[in-house]
Amino acid sequence: MATQPPLVGLAAALASQPPTRTVFAQFSLVEKVALVTGGGRGIGLEVAAAFAEAGAIVYCLGQSKQPHDDFVAAQEFVAQMPPLAENVKNGRMVYISGDVTDQKQMWKVAENIVATEGRLDICFANAGILRAGADCLEYSAEDFTEIINVNVNSVLYTAQAAGRQMEKLGIPGSIILNAGLAGSISIPKQTWVAYTTSKSAIIQMARPMACELGPKGIRVNTVSLGYIYTKMTKQFLDNQPGLMKEWSSQNPLGRLGRTDESRGVCLWLASDASTFCTGSDIIVDGGHRAW
Template sequence: MASEVRQRAKAQSASPLGPLGIEAALEAKANPSIQPRPKIFDEFALTDRVAVVSGGNRGLGLEMAIALCEAGARAVYCFDLPEEPSEVFVASREYVSKLGNDSRLEYFAADVCDQQLLWKKVEEIGDKEQRLDICVAAAGILKPHIECLEYPADVFREVVEVNTTGVLFTAQAAGRQMARFGRGGSIILIASMSGSITNRDHAWVSYNSSKAAVLQMARSMACELGEKRIRVNSLSPGHIYTQMTAAYLDKQPHLLDKWSGMNPLGRLGRPDELRGVVTWLASDASTFCTGSDIIVSGGHHSW
């Protein structure tokens, strides 16, 4: 009976990379002809995979897209509102072309709030690449602080439309292709620590609400798509200095020290400090992780 259970459990969740860790050690013990080699980096490799990244023209989205390329993705398709990519995107695309791993960084213009356009564009990517494995929904906007009792309806709707509805439409577009090709996949919704805490000094009611909705969206989609081997997780950064937050901080320089002092590390985060976790979530190193929120906040929640 115990042997049967072990065999069923192994068959249920066998690694596509073959035996790993202890299992690999025991196999090598039983067969001295096997030459052990490190496999941990194989687990993180994204060789031949295809990804879409919203908000990928700059900032966190572009930073994550480059990381996926460095991990070996065949192509990473970034999209954003501008018809033409930014200079920093063009420089990043050139950088990726010189990595020597045949990875491609591509760009197309699209509004995350246009559901049918996104579905169509990502379907075209599926037709061209014949697979879709990774989605990073990173597009988002941030508005100046307005007292919650005075918050205008149009501003609230705009933030929620981009930060919540746009995330859903992006995840849908990618998930439809993942289901179509039957290989499973990883959908990563970029939320914020603001989705699970209240920022007392800058309580952006629309931003906090939209990001909280993304956390629940990831859990709900994970439950529904698990049987299709599509994993859905959220990634919640803390205070990161990007072009988006710079527009807010540069006008109120006193907030730099204040925000820096709100976590045990005593500083803001860098965009590149999210590279490792997004690559992990996209890769086979995290195949049992779904419905989770990964917080990268310098320990902000610890206080």
């Protein structure tokens, strides 16, 4: 039986507890430890910085041996923040290098984090790749396999790595898988059969994992972000004049999302503010699927 959280909100009021502000505390990640793959740049780095700002120790796994300048800037920015509270340690970011497509290596990464920090509470399986692709009737086996290996297999390995440690330590952790817009719909005029397949697989992967791990107190959810303007998407858009305008017109807000607009939903899923949410796909797409 999972440990019941302290009374908050209406329950605290009806129990005549002294009035205290708990709504912001529910989003706190103080003393929690997180693993973020693809954490060296882009959305992964943005979310990792948010976790650290909320008080977590965040291990950011990237493919390169040395961190990108973006990571160094974010790490220093977080380190210079004022204290969260008296006698409370601020969060921090740690860069580690690894291969997300190596199952045993990912399991070892999580083991090493626990050996150092004593716990692992949060996992954001975010690493993924996007290729220009090819016509669905001509898509090569090699290219298709590469997309599936990075975008699907590695997500399983990462979730396994974190989940194994959470189960071992009895931690009611949160595992978040980065799916995306392409997991639910086709992207107009793009030959993305492999990428779309991979993102759809992630959404479905989370559901049985949530059912299996729920009794252990471990939650599993997916985040489906719409078009987010990152350095990766910028490179893709720059090669196709007019595509930025076209993509912007496909949602009611009339623009692409910013990387910082991924922070709130991931922080919510990582924190105690979402303790009754599991097996869900949280859509943050500027209303793209509301038309």
